[in-house]
Amino acid sequence: MINPYLPFPIRIEDIIVESEDRSLKTFKFVFLNPEDEEKFSYKAGQFAEISIPGQGEIPIGIASSPVEKGFIAFTVNRAGKVTSHLHNMKVGDVLGVRGPLGNPYPWDTMKGKNLLFIGGGFAFTTLRSSVVYLLHPDNRDKYGTIDVVYGSRSPGMLLYLDELQKWEARDDINMHITVDGTDDPNWKYNVGFVPPIAEEKAPKSAGDTYAIVCGPPIMIKFTLPVLEKLGYDHDHIILSLENRMKCGIGMCGRCGIGEQLVCKDGPVFTLAEVNNTPKEF
Amino acid sequence: MRILQIRKTDWAAGLEKSRKDHSLIGPVRERNNTSKFRELEVGEEPDFSITTTTMSPKSVVFPQSEVMFTYTTDKASPECNIMKVPKNDYSPRAIIGIRPFDAAAMNIVKKNFDTPDYRDPYWCDAYEACTFIGLAVTNPDSCDFSTSTNSGPFSTAGLDVLLVDTGDSFLAEVVTEKGASWMRSAGFDTKADHDAEETIATMRKEAEKKITSTVEFDNIDKKETLDLYNENFWESISFPCLNCGTCTYVCPTCWCFDIQDETAHKKGRRMKNWDSCMFPNFTIHTTGHNPRNTKLMRVRQRFMHKLKYHQSKYNQGIMCVGCGRCVTSCPVNIDIREVCKQMNS
Amino acid sequence: MQSYSEKIKEIAIRLLKDETVEVVFGFREGTLPMASPPFAAKTVEDAEQLTWTSHCCINLANYLMDHKGKVAIFAKGCDCRSIVNHIGEGKVKREDLHIIGVPCKGMVERHTICTLFDDEIDEAVEEDDGTILVRGNGREEKYQKADVMRQCCKVCVHRNPGIYDELAAELVTIPDDIKRYREVEEVEELGVDERWNFFENLVSTCIRCYACRDACPTCYCPTCFVDEAQPQWVGKGDEEPDIMTFHILRAFHTAGRCTDCGACVSSCPMGINMRAFTKKLEKDCLDLWDWESGLTSDVRPALETYQPGDPEDNFK
Numbered sequence A: 001m002i003n004p005y006l007p008f009p010i011r012i013e014d015i016i017v018e019s020e021d022r023s024l025k026t027f028k029f030v031f032l033n034p035e036d037e038e039k040f041s042y043k044a045g046q047f048a049e050i051s052i053p054g055q056g057e058i059p060i061g062i063a064s065s066p067v068e069k070g071f072i073a074f075t076v077n078r079a080g081k082v083t084s085h086l087h088n089m090k091v092g093d094v095l096g097v098r099g100p101l102g103n104p105y106p107w108d109t110m111k112g113k114n115l116l117f118i119g120g121g122f123a124f125t126t127l128r129s130s131v132v133y134l135l136h137p138d139n140r141d142k143y144g145t146i147d148v149v150y151g152s153r154s155p156g157m158l159l160y161l162d163e164l165q166k167w168e169a170r171d172d173i174n175m176h177i178t179v180d181g182t183d184d185p186n187w188k189y190n191v192g193f194v195p196p197i198a199e200e201k202a203p204k205s206a207g208d209t210y211a212i213v214c215g216p217p218i219m220i221k222f223t224l225p226v227l228e229k230l231g232y233d234h235d236h237i238i239l240s241l242e243n244r245m246k247c248g249i250g251m252c253g254r255c256g257i258g259e260q261l262v263c264k265d266g267p268v269f270t271l272a273e274v275n276n277t278p279k280e281f
Numbered sequence B: 001m002r003i004l005q006i007r008k009t010d011w012a013a014g015l016e017k018s019r020k021d022h023s024l025i026g027p028v029r030e031r032n033n034t035s036k037f038r039e040l041e042v043g044e045e046p047d048f049s050i051t052t053t054t055m056s057p058k059s060v061v062f063p064q065s066e067v068m069f070t071y072t073t074d075k076a077s078p079e080c081n082i083m084k085v086p087k088n089d090y091s092p093r094a095i096i097g098i099r100p101f102d103a104a105a106m107n108i109v110k111k112n113f114d115t116p117d118y119r120d121p122y123w124c125d126a127y128e129a130c131t132f133i134g135l136a137v138t139n140p141d142s143c144d145f146s147t148s149t150n151s152g153p154f155s156t157a158g159l160d161v162l163l164v165d166t167g168d169s170f171l172a173e174v175v176t177e178k179g180a181s182w183m184r185s186a187g188f189d190t191k192a193d194h195d196a197e198e199t200i201a202t203m204r205k206e207a208e209k210k211i212t213s214t215v216e217f218d219n220i221d222k223k224e225t226l227d228l229y230n231e232n233f234w235e236s237i238s239f240p241c242l243n244c245g246t247c248t249y250v251c252p253t254c255w256c257f258d259i260q261d262e263t264a265h266k267k268g269r270r271m272k273n274w275d276s277c278m279f280p281n282f283t284i285h286t287t288g289h290n291p292r293n294t295k296l297m298r299v300r301q302r303f304m305h306k307l308k309y310h311q312s313k314y315n316q317g318i319m320c321v322g323c324g325r326c327v328t329s330c331p332v333n334i335d336i337r338e339v340c341k342q343m344n345s
Numbered sequence C: 001m002q003s004y005s006e007k008i009k010e011i012a013i014r015l016l017k018d019e020t021v022e023v024v025f026g027f028r029e030g031t032l033p034m035a036s037p038p039f040a041a042k043t044v045e046d047a048e049q050l051t052w053t054s055h056c057c058i059n060l061a062n063y064l065m066d067h068k069g070k071v072a073i074f075a076k077g078c079d080c081r082s083i084v085n086h087i088g089e090g091k092v093k094r095e096d097l098h099i100i101g102v103p104c105k106g107m108v109e110r111h112t113i114c115t116l117f118d119d120e121i122d123e124a125v126e127e128d129d130g131t132i133l134v135r136g137n138g139r140e141e142k143y144q145k146a147d148v149m150r151q152c153c154k155v156c157v158h159r160n161p162g163i164y165d166e167l168a169a170e171l172v173t174i175p176d177d178i179k180r181y182r183e184v185e186e187v188e189e190l191g192v193d194e195r196w197n198f199f200e201n202l203v204s205t206c207i208r209c210y211a212c213r214d215a216c217p218t219c220y221c222p223t224c225f226v227d228e229a230q231p232q233w234v235g236k237g238d239e240e241p242d243i244m245t246f247h248i249l250r251a252f253h254t255a256g257r258c259t260d261c262g263a264c265v266s267s268c269p270m271g272i273n274m275r276a277f278t279k280k281l282e283k284d285c286l287d288l289w290d291w292e293s294g295l296t297s298d299v300r301p302a303l304e305t306y307q308p309g310d311p312e313d314n315f316k
Helices: A034-039 A081-087 A125-135 A161-168 A194-201 A217-229 A271-275 B008-018 B100-113 B121-128 B177-186 B196-210 B218-222 B225-229 B233-238 B246-250 B295-314 B325-329 B336-344 C002-017 C044-048 C077-088 C110-117 C182-188 C192-202 C211-215 C240-254 C263-267 C275-289
Strands: A008-017 A024-031 A047-052 A056-061 A072-077 A094-101 A114-120 A146-152 A174-179 A209-214 A237-240 A268-270 B002-007 B023-029 B035-039 B065-072 B093-098 B130-135 B161-165 B169-174 B257-264 B267-274 C023-028 C038-041 C071-075 C097-101 C123-126 C131-136 C139-144
Touching: A008 A034, A024 A034, A047 A072, A047 A081, A056 A072, A056 A081, A056 A125, A056 B257, A072 A081, A072 A125, A114 A125, A114 A194, A114 A217, A125 A146, A125 A161, A125 A209, A146 A194, A161 A174, A174 A194, A194 A217, A209 A217, A217 A237, A237 A271, A268 A271, B002 B008, B002 B196, B008 B169, B008 B177, B035 B093, B100 B121, B100 B130, B121 B130, B130 B177, B161 B177, B161 B196, B169 B177, B169 B196, B218 B295, B218 B336, B225 B295, B233 B295, B233 B336, B246 B325, B295 B336, B325 B336, C002 C023, C002 C044, C002 C071, C002 C097, C038 C044, C071 C077, C077 C097, C110 C131, C110 C139, C182 C275, C192 C240, C192 C275, C211 C263, C240 C275, C263 C275
Parallel strands: A114 A146, A114 A209, A146 A174, A209 A237, B023 B093, B093 B130, B130 B161, C023 C071, C071 C097
Antiparallel strands: A008 A024, A008 A094, A024 A072, A047 A056, A047 A094, A237 A268, B002 B169, B023 B035, B065 B267, B161 B169, B257 B267, C023 C038, C123 C131, C131 C139
16 A cells, blocks of 8 residues: 655756745656656645655645646745755756645536636645636636636736736636736736725626635735625635645644644635634634 | 453463564553553563553554654765655564553544545554553553543453453453464463353453543533634633643544654654644744644643544544543643533533 | 641732732642642632642743733742743743742652552642641551652752742741752762763653643743754654753753752653753852852843853863
């Protein structure tokens, strides 16, 4: 039987600096053993433990999409011991990955429904994975309208800018890009915090739309009342929680919120579920 | 029920005999009037005079520190940064004299490490290598409340053999084939007298009667999680708490752990170490945000996990076997029986 | 200690009734014989539960730092010295405290009596003649408190509170023949190998629960060095070098600040006498700098300051 703590060896294939302050980089990894890619079969919304011997492991949402083959990608914020070390690694370096872990967004439940993605800052990674998945010709017909409200501090802090612009040009997805502020006179998108932009731009729900919200706690706090105002039920608001994790497989005990473990029972929860559990995240 | 009799004069020789295909682990006294389970040296007998060892035998399958993998960070090596599984020894071992409450705890902890989705190979392989030769509790400690937790003094849950000390001999109730195999290996094959079952039943009743400490937790299951969570009593319960890890480390059912890398001169190992929900570090985020940033929250988490969350999640009682270790070891006398009473009322 | 308990209740009730303080830190009866856990009394009914026994081993000064607002605290000699240190180190404000000094007749660990009695204990009664009568399992034993009290109490020369707003009892006389550092000298007399063995054996049962650190009023670093991840100073496992590093470094961090209150030893579930480290450093501070911790808030502790004339014997 497989050892769930044993990482698959991976090699850094590409590193893309995502933000102007260089705190965010996207790492593209390839599996050293091609058969491991098969074992790492994932869906949008899941996460993985990036494992650097001597440094430790760090749980990160998968930013690549299941429809993208031959590599996996993660966008990593330089924050602690492991991520700082990763930021200093080079193309060709070897490390490990364990996963996929946790539950994806509820793609089956959401079939046939409209989707609203609300993201803030660097928490856009699994939303990127989701959008790429949805826009794939095999999947686009299975869902209704798609709206994306995505904001960051400044234009230079937006992730995946090239892709955002490509999506903006499409007519099967409604993009609402915003920044908290900018002095760029050529900025052609919105200016303002995510919650008010969502209030202005996001579609109302009559029980036919799911909202998937990922972002810093403060953004989530002010976005939830907006969604309520727009008619979203608590079981149609989907959050992806973060907590300190180690094992990622529901055993080490630290990420518990009530009887749920964020790593194994989550990280995807509906607001209705979150409301019934201690807010220990 | 199959019951064999072991004369105490044959006990030591039988133990030694069983070493040919089992290593032996048992309770021993240590410095400072403490005790624990560890591997017995040749000729060393388990100390059956200890009813409740200071440290529970959970370390037999879940050591405080354990190597998960080894690695090298030497870029010159083709193995650089690739984790290697160490060759651990999972040859058969017999845990001699584990008490019924501690064996019951193994069943509880198994729910965490052996799940339909994942199997922790370190815990499971060690567990499967064990034959649990239990020893019935005939003189329960005053803090023993195991009759309330379905892990009473003669409970066979989680055991392969239950030994009952009748003075000159042990009656051995053989519970599983694994247990029978160890008995054969030790050469213990004398059938007990026909009244052995009755003797055990009588002694069991006597032992159970001696346990006067009880807890009730039915109402806890019925209450809403958030109602219990928001109770006022957590403040007074948690006030004296030092936030040390004693209660969690002596507990046979506490399973939380940490994963840590240790590197020296480019060679390293990934360790699985005990951890504790009592420690602030347990939950702190990289940002510095700590979702359980107060003593009250951490104390509440421990009791809610044991007495509420576990009950709701598995519907098989509480995550506690009534051994009383946390009660006697807590430096400030936080008593789970009292907490349970408040939560249940 | 019945008379102490009555007086303590009386004082606590008065202070709560006249709203001198919002809360009184003391001890109450525990659920086990000889257990006296810390307790925060906020109402008169709470205050009725307060008690004083020979088992009030925990140092209540440890609880002051988490508290905001006006608080009364029952404090033994050692607790008072810890409070003095806290005031000096800016952890508490004198004006927020109402200190009720409790002249101390020495404390006895439950663990000690349990080991001596070696049987289930149903009851332990403290008699006025300085004995503790223990009953259990049909047996009865009488112990002289002077024999069974904690080592730190036996050698204590600061039994009377040094800082207080009122006293709960009359001051006690301190014997003048106390050999304060006999236990340290015994270790100092050992050869190098024997000494290392002594310390190795000392911590051999340690499980790294950190009860010693967490019971210590001096150990209040927001992140203890053993918990640091960047850099990680010490491994987190159960190996001897890591355990030893923890104990030695912790002792040095408390040097010149430790009041030998013994809360560390009393809290240890594994019966480790980590005072063997701290007492030696206490002795060094006294020998080298004529420094004793917790007697004044106005002077910085020995290892916090440097004077050109400082002795250099400690650095070798």
